[in-house]
Amino acid sequence: MTDLSALHDLLLAPGDLQLGEVARFFTGAFKADGSVVFVVDPTGRELHVGAAEPSSGAAERGLSIPVGYGVTGLVAQNGRAVTLVDDSPRNSAHRQLLRLGPDQTVSRMCLPARGLAPAIVAVLSIHRHRPVPFSEADLEGAQRLADLVGLRLYAQSLLGAAEEHQSERDRMIAHAISAQEAERRRIAGDLHDGVTQALVSLTFHLSAAEVGLAATREADVAAAGALVEIQSARRLAGLAYDETRAAISGLHSLTLDDLGLVAALKSLTQTVPQLDIEFRGDAADRLGDVPDHCAAVLYRIAQEAINNAVKHAEAERAVVSIRRAGDSVVLGITDDGVGFDVASVREQAPDSRGDHFGLSSIAERCALIGARLRIDSVEGRGTAVIVELRLVP
Ligand SMILES: Nc1ncnc2c1ncn2[C@@H]1O[C@H](COP(=O)(O)OP(=O)(O)OP(=O)(O)O)[C@@H](O)[C@H]1O
Numbered sequence: 001m002t003d004l005s006a007l008h009d010l011l012l013a014p015g016d017l018q019l020g021e022v023a024r025f026f027t028g029a030f031k032a033d034g035s036v037v038f039v040v041d042p043t044g045r046e047l048h049v050g051a052a053e054p055s056s057g058a059a060e061r062g063l064s065i066p067v068g069y070g071v072t073g074l075v076a077q078n079g080r081a082v083t084l085v086d087d088s089p090r091n092s093a094h095r096q097l098l099r100l101g102p103d104q105t106v107s108r109m110c111l112p113a114r115g116l117a118p119a120i121v122a123v124l125s126i127h128r129h130r131p132v133p134f135s136e137a138d139l140e141g142a143q144r145l146a147d148l149v150g151l152r153l154y155a156q157s158l159l160g161a162a163e164e165h166q167s168e169r170d171r172m173i174a175h176a177i178s179a180q181e182a183e184r185r186r187i188a189g190d191l192h193d194g195v196t197q198a199l200v201s202l203t204f205h206l207s208a209a210e211v212g213l214a215a216t217r218e219a220d221v222a223a224a225g226a227l228v229e230i231q232s233a234r235r236l237a238g239l240a241y242d243e244t245r246a247a248i249s250g251l252h253s254l255t256l257d258d259l260g261l262v263a264a265l266k267s268l269t270q271t272v273p274q275l276d277i278e279f280r281g282d283a284a285d286r287l288g289d290v291p292d293h294c295a296a297v298l299y300r301i302a303q304e305a306i307n308n309a310v311k312h313a314e315a316e317r318a319v320v321s322i323r324r325a326g327d328s329v330v331l332g333i334t335d336d337g338v339g340f341d342v343a344s345v346r347e348q349a350p351d352s353r354g355d356h357f358g359l360s361s362i363a364e365r366c367a368l369i370g371a372r373l374r375i376d377s378v379e380g381r382g383t384a385v386i387v388e389l390r391l392v393p
Protein backbone atom coordinates (compact mmCIF):
# COMPACT_ATOMS: atom_id res chain seq x y z
CA MET A 1 0.00 0.00 0.00
CA THR A 2 1.30 3.42 -0.98
CA ASP A 3 2.15 5.74 1.90
CA LEU A 4 -0.48 8.40 1.47
CA SER A 5 0.71 10.77 4.17
CA ALA A 6 2.81 12.83 1.72
CA LEU A 7 -0.19 13.33 -0.59
CA HIS A 8 -2.45 14.06 2.37
CA ASP A 9 -0.06 16.79 3.54
CA LEU A 10 0.18 18.23 0.02
CA LEU A 11 -3.59 18.36 -0.41
CA LEU A 12 -4.14 20.04 2.94
CA ALA A 13 -1.28 22.54 2.68
CA PRO A 14 -2.48 26.15 2.46
CA GLY A 15 -2.22 28.09 -0.80
CA ASP A 16 -2.00 26.70 -4.33
CA LEU A 17 -1.41 22.97 -4.69
CA GLN A 18 2.30 22.29 -5.33
CA LEU A 19 2.01 20.44 -8.62
CA GLY A 20 5.73 19.61 -8.79
CA GLU A 21 5.36 17.78 -5.48
CA VAL A 22 2.26 16.02 -6.79
CA ALA A 23 4.22 14.80 -9.86
CA ARG A 24 7.02 13.63 -7.56
CA PHE A 25 4.56 11.79 -5.33
CA PHE A 26 2.94 9.88 -8.22
CA THR A 27 6.35 9.01 -9.69
CA GLY A 28 7.50 7.51 -6.41
CA ALA A 29 4.20 5.86 -5.49
CA PHE A 30 3.96 3.95 -8.81
CA LYS A 31 7.65 3.15 -9.22
CA ALA A 32 7.73 5.24 -12.37
CA ASP A 33 10.46 7.26 -14.05
CA GLY A 34 8.46 10.44 -14.20
CA SER A 35 5.04 12.15 -14.19
CA VAL A 36 3.47 15.14 -15.87
CA VAL A 37 0.54 17.11 -14.47
CA PHE A 38 -1.42 18.64 -17.36
CA VAL A 39 -3.87 21.33 -16.24
CA VAL A 40 -7.02 22.17 -18.22
CA ASP A 41 -7.06 25.92 -18.81
CA PRO A 42 -10.11 28.03 -17.78
CA THR A 43 -11.54 27.98 -21.33
CA GLY A 44 -11.66 24.17 -21.15
CA ARG A 45 -10.01 23.95 -24.59
CA GLU A 46 -6.33 23.43 -23.87
CA LEU A 47 -4.05 21.50 -21.55
CA HIS A 48 -0.90 23.13 -20.27
CA VAL A 49 1.88 21.57 -18.28
CA GLY A 50 1.40 22.47 -14.62
CA ALA A 51 4.51 20.57 -13.54
CA ALA A 52 6.72 17.67 -14.59
CA GLU A 53 8.98 15.28 -12.72
CA PRO A 54 11.79 15.34 -13.59
CA SER A 55 11.38 18.99 -14.37
CA SER A 56 12.46 20.38 -17.76
CA GLY A 57 11.75 24.13 -17.99
CA ALA A 58 11.61 24.94 -21.72
CA ALA A 59 9.69 21.84 -22.76
CA GLU A 60 7.14 22.40 -19.98
CA ARG A 61 6.48 25.94 -21.11
CA GLY A 62 6.36 25.03 -24.80
CA LEU A 63 3.81 22.22 -24.58
CA SER A 64 0.09 22.73 -24.89
CA ILE A 65 -2.31 20.06 -26.05
CA PRO A 66 -5.81 20.79 -27.38
CA VAL A 67 -8.53 18.98 -25.40
CA GLY A 68 -9.70 16.05 -27.53
CA TYR A 69 -6.35 15.71 -29.33
CA GLY A 70 -3.96 12.77 -28.79
CA VAL A 71 -4.24 10.35 -25.90
CA THR A 72 -3.80 13.01 -23.21
CA GLY A 73 -6.30 15.36 -24.84
CA LEU A 74 -8.84 12.53 -25.19
CA VAL A 75 -8.55 11.63 -21.51
CA ALA A 76 -9.26 15.30 -20.71
CA GLN A 77 -12.30 15.12 -22.96
CA ASN A 78 -13.91 11.77 -22.13
CA GLY A 79 -12.64 11.33 -18.56
CA ARG A 80 -11.57 7.69 -19.06
CA ALA A 81 -8.20 6.56 -17.71
CA VAL A 82 -5.94 4.57 -20.07
CA THR A 83 -2.72 2.58 -19.90
CA LEU A 84 -0.37 2.59 -22.88
CA VAL A 85 2.52 0.30 -23.77
CA ASP A 86 5.21 1.33 -26.26
CA ASP A 87 3.75 4.79 -26.54
CA SER A 88 5.62 7.24 -28.74
CA PRO A 89 4.13 10.76 -28.64
CA ARG A 90 4.64 12.78 -31.84
CA ASN A 91 4.88 16.24 -30.31
CA SER A 92 8.60 17.02 -29.89
CA ALA A 93 8.09 19.11 -26.72
CA HIS A 94 6.16 16.18 -25.26
CA ARG A 95 8.98 13.75 -26.17
CA GLN A 96 11.49 16.10 -24.61
CA LEU A 97 9.39 16.25 -21.46
CA LEU A 98 9.36 12.45 -21.27
CA ARG A 99 13.11 12.43 -22.07
CA LEU A 100 12.64 10.15 -25.07
CA GLY A 101 15.36 9.57 -27.69
CA PRO A 102 14.32 9.35 -31.38
CA ASP A 103 13.26 5.67 -31.32
CA GLN A 104 12.40 5.30 -27.65
CA THR A 105 8.94 4.45 -26.33
CA VAL A 106 7.34 4.58 -22.88
CA SER A 107 4.70 2.83 -20.81
CA ARG A 108 2.18 5.38 -19.59
CA MET A 109 -0.90 5.76 -17.41
CA CYS A 110 -3.08 8.74 -18.27
CA LEU A 111 -5.62 9.62 -15.61
CA PRO A 112 -8.30 12.28 -15.56
CA ALA A 113 -8.30 14.37 -12.34
CA ARG A 114 -11.97 15.11 -11.87
CA GLY A 115 -13.45 17.99 -9.96
CA LEU A 116 -17.17 17.83 -9.36
CA ALA A 117 -18.77 16.21 -12.41
CA PRO A 118 -18.59 16.96 -15.25
CA ALA A 119 -15.46 19.04 -14.81
CA ILE A 120 -12.09 17.46 -15.61
CA VAL A 121 -9.53 19.85 -14.24
CA ALA A 122 -6.28 18.05 -15.02
CA VAL A 123 -4.72 14.93 -16.52
CA LEU A 124 -1.98 13.05 -14.72
CA SER A 125 0.43 11.20 -16.97
CA ILE A 126 2.79 8.74 -15.26
CA HIS A 127 5.48 7.00 -17.30
CA ARG A 128 8.14 4.29 -17.16
CA HIS A 129 11.00 3.98 -19.62
CA ARG A 130 11.45 0.32 -18.77
CA PRO A 131 9.15 -2.07 -20.58
CA VAL A 132 7.12 -2.70 -17.43
CA PRO A 133 3.51 -1.80 -18.22
CA PHE A 134 1.22 -0.42 -15.55
CA SER A 135 -1.29 -2.96 -14.21
CA GLU A 136 -5.06 -2.58 -13.82
CA ALA A 137 -4.48 -2.37 -10.06
CA ASP A 138 -2.00 0.49 -10.63
CA LEU A 139 -4.58 2.26 -12.80
CA GLU A 140 -7.37 1.86 -10.27
CA GLY A 141 -5.27 3.00 -7.32
CA ALA A 142 -3.84 5.95 -9.22
CA GLN A 143 -7.28 7.05 -10.41
CA ARG A 144 -8.57 7.34 -6.85
CA LEU A 145 -5.61 9.52 -5.94
CA ALA A 146 -5.90 11.54 -9.16
CA ASP A 147 -9.49 12.36 -8.24
CA LEU A 148 -8.38 13.68 -4.86
CA VAL A 149 -5.96 15.94 -6.71
CA GLY A 150 -8.84 16.92 -9.05
CA LEU A 151 -11.10 17.86 -6.16
CA ARG A 152 -8.33 19.91 -4.58
CA LEU A 153 -7.65 21.76 -7.85
CA TYR A 154 -11.37 22.28 -8.34
CA ALA A 155 -11.77 23.75 -4.83
CA GLN A 156 -8.75 25.95 -5.53
CA SER A 157 -10.30 27.29 -8.74
CA LEU A 158 -13.63 27.92 -6.99
CA LEU A 159 -11.83 29.78 -4.23
CA GLY A 160 -9.98 31.84 -6.85
CA ALA A 161 -13.25 32.67 -8.61
CA ALA A 162 -14.92 33.59 -5.30
CA GLU A 163 -11.99 35.87 -4.40
CA GLU A 164 -12.15 37.48 -7.82
CA HIS A 165 -15.90 38.07 -7.44
CA GLN A 166 -15.33 39.48 -3.98
CA SER A 167 -12.75 41.97 -5.18
CA GLU A 168 -14.88 42.86 -8.21
CA ARG A 169 -17.79 43.44 -5.81
CA ASP A 170 -15.59 45.59 -3.54
CA ARG A 171 -14.45 47.62 -6.58
CA MET A 172 -18.05 48.15 -7.69
CA ILE A 173 -19.18 49.19 -4.21
CA ALA A 174 -16.31 51.65 -3.90
CA HIS A 175 -17.21 53.01 -7.32
CA ALA A 176 -20.94 53.29 -6.47
CA ILE A 177 -20.24 55.08 -3.18
CA SER A 178 -17.81 57.48 -4.84
CA ALA A 179 -20.33 58.15 -7.63
CA GLN A 180 -23.03 58.84 -5.02
CA GLU A 181 -20.73 61.26 -3.19
CA ALA A 182 -19.83 62.98 -6.47
CA GLU A 183 -23.54 63.40 -7.23
CA ARG A 184 -24.16 64.87 -3.77
CA ARG A 185 -21.19 67.18 -4.29
CA ARG A 186 -22.65 68.30 -7.62
CA ILE A 187 -26.11 68.95 -6.13
CA ALA A 188 -24.57 70.84 -3.19
CA GLY A 189 -22.53 72.92 -5.66
CA ASP A 190 -25.57 73.68 -7.81
CA LEU A 191 -27.61 74.68 -4.76
CA HIS A 192 -24.80 76.87 -3.52
CA ASP A 193 -24.12 78.59 -6.83
CA GLY A 194 -27.75 78.84 -7.91
CA VAL A 195 -30.34 78.90 -5.15
CA THR A 196 -28.35 80.52 -2.32
CA GLN A 197 -26.98 83.22 -4.60
CA ALA A 198 -30.51 83.98 -5.85
CA LEU A 199 -31.80 84.09 -2.26
CA VAL A 200 -29.05 86.48 -1.24
CA SER A 201 -29.91 88.89 -4.06
CA LEU A 202 -33.66 88.46 -3.38
CA THR A 203 -33.04 89.47 0.26
CA PHE A 204 -30.98 92.41 -0.93
CA HIS A 205 -33.75 93.64 -3.28
CA LEU A 206 -36.40 93.16 -0.63
CA SER A 207 -34.34 95.15 1.87
CA ALA A 208 -33.96 97.96 -0.69
CA ALA A 209 -37.72 97.98 -1.35
CA GLU A 210 -38.36 97.97 2.39
CA VAL A 211 -36.12 100.99 2.91
CA GLY A 212 -37.79 102.80 -0.05
CA LEU A 213 -41.31 102.14 1.21
CA ALA A 214 -40.48 103.05 4.80
CA ALA A 215 -39.51 106.50 3.51
CA THR A 216 -43.01 107.16 2.09
CA ARG A 217 -45.60 108.97 4.15
CA GLU A 218 -46.98 106.98 7.10
CA ALA A 219 -50.51 108.06 6.16
CA ASP A 220 -50.24 106.05 2.99
CA VAL A 221 -52.14 102.93 4.08
CA ALA A 222 -51.42 100.98 0.89
CA ALA A 223 -47.69 101.59 1.26
CA ALA A 224 -47.80 100.49 4.92
CA GLY A 225 -49.53 97.22 3.91
CA ALA A 226 -46.95 96.58 1.19
CA LEU A 227 -44.16 97.22 3.68
CA VAL A 228 -45.49 94.52 6.02
CA GLU A 229 -45.67 92.07 3.09
CA ILE A 230 -42.12 92.88 2.02
CA GLN A 231 -40.82 92.43 5.56
CA SER A 232 -42.35 89.00 5.84
CA ALA A 233 -41.09 88.09 2.33
CA ARG A 234 -37.58 89.08 3.44
CA ARG A 235 -37.88 86.93 6.58
CA LEU A 236 -39.01 83.98 4.44
CA ALA A 237 -36.11 84.52 2.02
CA GLY A 238 -33.73 84.50 5.02
CA LEU A 239 -35.29 81.28 6.29
CA ALA A 240 -35.01 79.67 2.85
CA TYR A 241 -31.37 80.74 2.72
CA ASP A 242 -30.63 79.15 6.12
CA GLU A 243 -32.41 75.95 5.17
CA THR A 244 -30.59 75.71 1.86
CA ARG A 245 -27.24 76.21 3.61
CA ALA A 246 -28.15 73.45 6.08
CA ALA A 247 -29.15 71.17 3.20
CA ILE A 248 -25.86 71.88 1.44
CA SER A 249 -23.77 71.00 4.45
CA GLY A 250 -25.87 67.86 5.02
CA LEU A 251 -25.40 66.84 1.39
CA HIS A 252 -21.69 67.17 1.28
CA SER A 253 -18.77 67.90 3.56
CA LEU A 254 -16.04 69.97 2.01
CA THR A 255 -13.95 69.28 5.12
CA LEU A 256 -14.12 65.56 4.35
CA ASP A 257 -12.74 66.24 0.86
CA ASP A 258 -10.07 68.66 1.97
CA LEU A 259 -8.99 67.63 5.46
CA GLY A 260 -10.13 64.03 5.83
CA LEU A 261 -12.30 61.97 8.12
CA VAL A 262 -11.06 63.06 11.56
CA ALA A 263 -11.42 66.77 10.77
CA ALA A 264 -14.79 66.21 9.09
CA LEU A 265 -16.20 64.34 12.09
CA LYS A 266 -14.89 66.99 14.43
CA SER A 267 -16.50 69.75 12.39
CA LEU A 268 -19.74 67.72 12.21
CA THR A 269 -19.92 67.68 16.01
CA GLN A 270 -19.51 71.46 16.04
CA THR A 271 -22.50 72.07 13.76
CA VAL A 272 -25.08 70.67 16.19
CA PRO A 273 -26.03 73.45 18.61
CA GLN A 274 -28.94 71.39 20.03
CA LEU A 275 -26.61 68.97 21.81
CA ASP A 276 -23.38 69.14 23.81
CA ILE A 277 -21.14 66.81 21.79
CA GLU A 278 -17.61 65.91 22.79
CA PHE A 279 -15.26 64.76 20.04
CA ARG A 280 -12.50 62.24 20.74
CA GLY A 281 -10.38 61.41 17.75
CA ASP A 282 -7.00 59.87 17.06
CA ALA A 283 -4.69 62.02 14.98
CA ALA A 284 -5.23 61.36 11.28
CA ASP A 285 -1.81 59.74 10.82
CA ARG A 286 -2.43 57.34 13.68
CA LEU A 287 -5.84 56.40 12.28
CA GLY A 288 -4.28 54.97 9.11
CA ASP A 289 -5.34 54.99 5.52
CA VAL A 290 -9.12 54.80 5.41
CA PRO A 291 -10.15 54.48 1.73
CA ASP A 292 -12.15 57.50 0.51
CA HIS A 293 -15.39 55.58 -0.03
CA CYS A 294 -15.18 54.07 3.48
CA ALA A 295 -14.50 57.51 4.98
CA ALA A 296 -17.61 58.81 3.21
CA VAL A 297 -19.66 55.92 4.62
CA LEU A 298 -18.37 56.42 8.19
CA TYR A 299 -19.13 60.12 7.93
CA ARG A 300 -22.73 59.44 6.79
CA ILE A 301 -23.20 56.94 9.62
CA ALA A 302 -22.00 59.50 12.19
CA GLN A 303 -24.33 62.07 10.65
CA GLU A 304 -27.35 59.78 11.00
CA ALA A 305 -26.46 58.61 14.52
CA ILE A 306 -26.05 62.23 15.66
CA ASN A 307 -29.38 63.13 14.02
CA ASN A 308 -30.99 60.32 15.96
CA ALA A 309 -29.43 61.47 19.22
CA VAL A 310 -30.78 64.98 18.59
CA LYS A 311 -34.24 63.86 17.44
CA HIS A 312 -35.02 60.98 19.77
CA ALA A 313 -32.64 60.68 22.70
CA GLU A 314 -33.49 63.75 24.80
CA ALA A 315 -29.84 63.51 25.72
CA GLU A 316 -27.75 66.01 27.62
CA ARG A 317 -24.45 64.87 26.23
CA ALA A 318 -23.07 62.85 23.37
CA VAL A 319 -19.60 61.65 22.44
CA VAL A 320 -18.35 61.00 18.93
CA SER A 321 -15.07 59.08 18.73
CA ILE A 322 -12.89 57.69 15.98
CA ARG A 323 -9.96 55.52 16.96
CA ARG A 324 -7.51 52.98 15.69
CA ALA A 325 -7.73 49.60 17.43
CA GLY A 326 -5.30 46.99 16.08
CA ASP A 327 -5.87 46.80 12.35
CA SER A 328 -9.36 48.31 12.63
CA VAL A 329 -10.85 51.78 12.79
CA VAL A 330 -13.63 52.13 15.35
CA LEU A 331 -16.28 54.84 15.11
CA GLY A 332 -18.50 55.41 18.14
CA ILE A 333 -21.48 57.68 18.70
CA THR A 334 -22.89 57.53 22.21
CA ASP A 335 -25.52 59.55 24.02
CA ASP A 336 -26.85 59.60 27.58
CA GLY A 337 -30.48 59.83 26.53
CA VAL A 338 -33.64 57.79 26.94
CA GLY A 339 -32.45 54.76 24.96
CA PHE A 340 -34.72 52.43 23.01
CA ASP A 341 -35.45 48.78 22.35
CA VAL A 342 -32.99 48.05 19.53
CA ALA A 343 -34.22 44.53 18.81
CA SER A 344 -37.83 45.55 18.26
CA VAL A 345 -36.85 48.44 15.96
CA ARG A 346 -34.45 46.31 13.94
CA GLU A 347 -36.84 43.38 13.67
CA GLN A 348 -39.53 45.50 12.05
CA ALA A 349 -40.16 44.38 8.48
CA PRO A 350 -39.00 46.99 5.96
CA ASP A 351 -42.55 47.80 4.80
CA SER A 352 -43.81 48.38 8.35
CA ARG A 353 -40.95 50.74 9.20
CA GLY A 354 -42.81 53.69 7.82
CA ASP A 355 -40.57 56.70 7.56
CA HIS A 356 -37.77 55.27 9.70
CA PHE A 357 -34.84 54.68 7.40
CA GLY A 358 -31.88 55.84 9.48
CA LEU A 359 -30.91 52.68 11.36
CA SER A 360 -31.47 50.41 8.37
CA SER A 361 -29.38 52.68 6.19
CA ILE A 362 -26.61 52.54 8.82
CA ALA A 363 -26.78 48.74 8.73
CA GLU A 364 -26.78 48.68 4.91
CA ARG A 365 -23.82 51.03 4.69
CA CYS A 366 -21.86 48.86 7.15
CA ALA A 367 -22.64 45.75 5.11
CA LEU A 368 -21.49 47.49 1.92
CA ILE A 369 -18.01 48.21 3.23
CA GLY A 370 -17.80 45.02 5.33
CA ALA A 371 -17.82 46.86 8.68
CA ARG A 372 -19.20 45.37 11.93
CA LEU A 373 -22.10 47.26 13.50
CA ARG A 374 -23.16 47.13 17.15
CA ILE A 375 -26.00 49.16 18.58
CA ASP A 376 -26.30 48.99 22.36
CA SER A 377 -29.12 50.85 24.01
CA VAL A 378 -30.45 50.70 27.53
CA GLU A 379 -33.74 52.37 28.26
CA GLY A 380 -33.14 55.38 30.48
CA ARG A 381 -29.33 55.10 30.13
CA GLY A 382 -28.56 55.96 26.53
CA THR A 383 -27.42 54.55 23.22
CA ALA A 384 -24.10 53.57 21.64
CA VAL A 385 -23.62 53.02 17.92
CA ILE A 386 -20.26 51.33 17.29
CA VAL A 387 -18.86 50.63 13.82
CA GLU A 388 -15.68 48.63 13.37
CA LEU A 389 -13.97 48.64 10.00
CA ARG A 390 -10.96 46.39 9.35
CA LEU A 391 -8.40 48.11 7.20
CA VAL A 392 -6.94 45.80 4.59
CA PRO A 393 -3.16 46.31 4.60
N1 LIG B 1 -30.14 57.63 19.91
C1 LIG B 1 -31.42 57.23 20.04
N2 LIG B 1 -32.07 57.43 21.22
C2 LIG B 1 -33.36 57.03 21.37
N3 LIG B 1 -34.08 56.44 20.40
C3 LIG B 1 -33.50 56.23 19.21
C4 LIG B 1 -32.14 56.61 18.97
N4 LIG B 1 -31.84 56.24 17.71
C5 LIG B 1 -32.94 55.68 17.18
N5 LIG B 1 -33.94 55.66 18.07
C6 LIG B 1 -35.28 55.06 17.90
O1 LIG B 1 -35.23 54.19 16.78
C7 LIG B 1 -36.19 54.61 15.81
C8 LIG B 1 -35.65 54.34 14.43
O2 LIG B 1 -34.60 55.21 14.11
P1 LIG B 1 -34.31 55.53 12.58
O3 LIG B 1 -33.09 56.38 12.54
O4 LIG B 1 -34.28 54.23 11.87
O5 LIG B 1 -35.57 56.33 12.09
P2 LIG B 1 -36.00 57.83 12.39
O6 LIG B 1 -34.86 58.56 13.01
O7 LIG B 1 -37.28 57.78 13.17
O8 LIG B 1 -36.30 58.38 10.94
P3 LIG B 1 -35.23 58.73 9.80
O9 LIG B 1 -33.88 58.35 10.31
O10 LIG B 1 -35.65 57.93 8.63
O11 LIG B 1 -35.35 60.21 9.57
C9 LIG B 1 -36.45 56.05 16.10
O12 LIG B 1 -37.73 56.44 15.65
C10 LIG B 1 -36.33 56.09 17.61
O13 LIG B 1 -37.51 55.64 18.22
Ligand SMILES: [Mg+2]
Pocket residue numbers: 304307308357358359
Ligand atom coordinates in the same frame (compact mmCIF):
# COMPACT_ATOMS: atom_id res chain seq x y z
MG1 LIG C 1 -32.97 58.54 12.14
